[in-house]
Amino acid sequence: MINLNNNCYSLYIHIPWCLKKCPYCDFYSLRFLKNKKIIQNQYINSLLLDLKSDLLYTGHDICIENIFLGGGTPSLINPKLISYLLSEIKNIVHVKKESEITIEINPSSISEKNILTYIKSGINRFSLGIQSFNNSSLKSLGRLHTAEDAINAIRMFNKKKKLKINLDIIYGIPGQTLKNACDDIYQAISFKPNHISWYQLTIEKNTIFGQYPPKDLLNDDFLWKIFIQGEKIFKKAKYMQYEISSFIRNQNDKCKHNLNYWYFGNYLGIGCSAHGKLIDLNGNIIRTVKNYNIKQYIKGSFLLSKKKILNNEKIFEFFLNRLRVYNKIYKKEFMNKTGINVAHIDSFIKKALKLGYLQQNNDFWILTTKGHLFLNDLLEIFI
Ligand SMILES: C[S@@+](CC[C@H](N)C(=O)[O-])C[C@H]1O[C@@H](n2cnc3c(N)ncnc32)[C@H](O)[C@@H]1O
Ligand code: SF4
Structure with missing residues (x-):
């Protein structure tokens, strides 16, 4: 792992x-x-x-x-x-x-x-x-x-x-x-x-x-x-x-x-309705959502839900956020942030390259002008 x-x-x-x-x-x-x-x-x-x-x-x-x-x-x-x-x-x-x-x-x-x-x-x-x-x-x-x-x-x-x-x-x-x-x-x-x-x-x-x-x-x-x-x-x-x-x-x-957020980093979210993304003591990436009811919140009922992010969700969320920033996406960065090996997304990447949405070399991927224009279509590949 x-x-x-x-x-x-x-x-x-x-x-x-x-x-x-x-x-x-x-x-x-x-x-x-x-x-x-x-x-x-x-x-x-x-x-x-x-x-x-x-x-x-x-x-x-x-x-x-x-x-x-x-x-x-x-x-x-x-x-x-x-x-x-x-x-x-x-x-x-x-x-x-x-x-x-x-x-x-x-x-x-x-x-x-x-x-x-x-x-x-x-x-x-x-x-x-x-x-x-x-x-x-x-x-x-x-x-x-x-x-x-x-x-x-x-x-x-x-x-x-x-x-x-x-x-x-x-x-x-x-x-x-x-x-x-x-x-x-x-x-x-x-x-x-x-x-x-x-x-x-x-x-x-x-x-x-x-x-x-x-x-x-x-x-x-x-x-x-x-x-x-x-x-x-x-x-x-x-x-x-x-x-x-x-x-x-x-x-x-x-x-x-x-x-x-865009680099798929960790964050704690505190307060009514706040969302967080954290790594628990077992190394799982967890999504937290806090209580929307202020009366319950003040009484100490903070957490509304706490859910492990699954591998397919991690892949989609990583690209959804990361593609907003206009620079190279290092393959190592993808692995460090998601815990998933790049080999696992090979078929998605091949499709994105074939359609001209991404370019790559050994170390990174980068969005093409076509990828910019058809960002939603590109993201669909990762769903
Ligand atoms: C949630 S507000 C909080 C800041 C502060 N209450 C305010 O309104 O100035 C943060 C920013 O989100 C943006 N925002 C909120 N709802 C939006 C919407 N439906 N579409 C685009 N921008 C939105 C606004 O530009 C706002 O300044
Ligand atoms: S409702 Fe409040 S938080 Fe939302 S935009 Fe207006 S002032 Fe900001």
């Missing part, structure tokens, strides 16, 4: 509150009520217990390489609770000194004072949910903030030197024109953030948009036109595309947490 020699992990922490549910979002979130401070305190303490119980599966000698506080809206809760959480985590598990620690921020819930508290607590990367700089696009997305709020929030962060900033921008917003979509990119670039995540709006089944699709949704041809135009704008502005939706100014601006 190949040794899955990795005790390095990412840590995802889910903070499940929002001021209002956005009609396109299917992340687990609850309505934030200012007077419910007790439940927030309880939740933070439960996160720590949840982490301790994950360590029973992985063993205590793992180390955390990066932390991502996502949501929901982590910037809604008292930043002192976030500081407390991060310092207690460091008492439970080894967190590498140079770890990247990211927090998601909504432009409608941030202040200079809170930014300082975050920085003091060790947070060194801030991901701002801008979505658009156009007020009518923000309105169609049901966002509570305006373009002016977004700009003010970015300026607050830009005043501080050496902070890593990501801006989340969505395209394919109902009623959006090509010009509006391009203007959003131009405006995002004008603030010179290290990282821009440029997501196509996905219509998720269990959302308001999924149930009542907006009349002015964009069609696939038009979305493709926006994507091609957008890529050109990023390129001209010297932003490198290192993943389908991710653009950076410098090589070391890549989001370490997301890279770990």
Whole structure:
């Protein structure tokens, strides 16, 4: 058996509150009520217990390489609770000194004072949910903030030197024109953030948009036109595309947490609805899903399911994630991450090579231009 020699992990922490549910979002979130401070305190303490119980599966000698506080809206809760959480985590598990620690921020819930508290607590990367700089696009997305709020929030962060900033921008917003979509990119670039995540709006089944699709949704041809135009704008502005939706100014601006997902790395997921992928003490790769019911979660019922990932699932998931990143896939990397010998996937690879989706040499595979265009067809080979 190949040794899955990795005790390095990412840590995802889910903070499940929002001021209002956005009609396109299917992340687990609850309505934030200012007077419910007790439940927030309880939740933070439960996160720590949840982490301790994950360590029973992985063993205590793992180390955390990066932390991502996502949501929901982590910037809604008292930043002192976030500081407390991060310092207690460091008492439970080894967190590498140079770890990247990211927090998601909504432009409608941030202040200079809170930014300082975050920085003091060790947070060194801030991901701002801008979505658009156009007020009518923000309105169609049901966002509570305006373009002016977004700009003010970015300026607050830009005043501080050496902070890593990501801006989340969505395209394919109902009623959006090509010009509006391009203007959003131009405006995002004008603030010179290290990282821009440029997501196509996905219509998720269990959302308001999924149930009542907006009349002015964009069609696939038009979305493709926006994507091609957008890529050109990023390129001209010297932003490198290192993943389908991710653009950076410098090589070391890549989001370490997301890279770990795409490289099929290990991660612990704590908090309501969080997913994890870990290696248990027997060397099995395990998928964990945490409880979606906050009342049960706070009472200590953290785990909803824990399942061994089967070999065929590992192969598909590895390529599903790994092909998002535009670089060579080393055969050794496949073996180290999945524990499966490359000989085992020989027939799949031969098919992908024959169809011109991949090229290979002794050491690695690489996606061809055709593979880029027909990514879904290529992935089907690995199902
Ligand atoms: C889950 S949100 C959490 C951050 C924060 N609450 C916010 O909304 O700004 C993280 C990011 O996911 C993206 N997102 C959520 N739902 C999406 C969807 N259906 N399609 C595309 N992007 C989506 C948004 O860009 C958002 O900034
Ligand atoms: S997009 Fe962000 S603010 Fe909107 S519901 Fe989802 S997590 Fe909450």
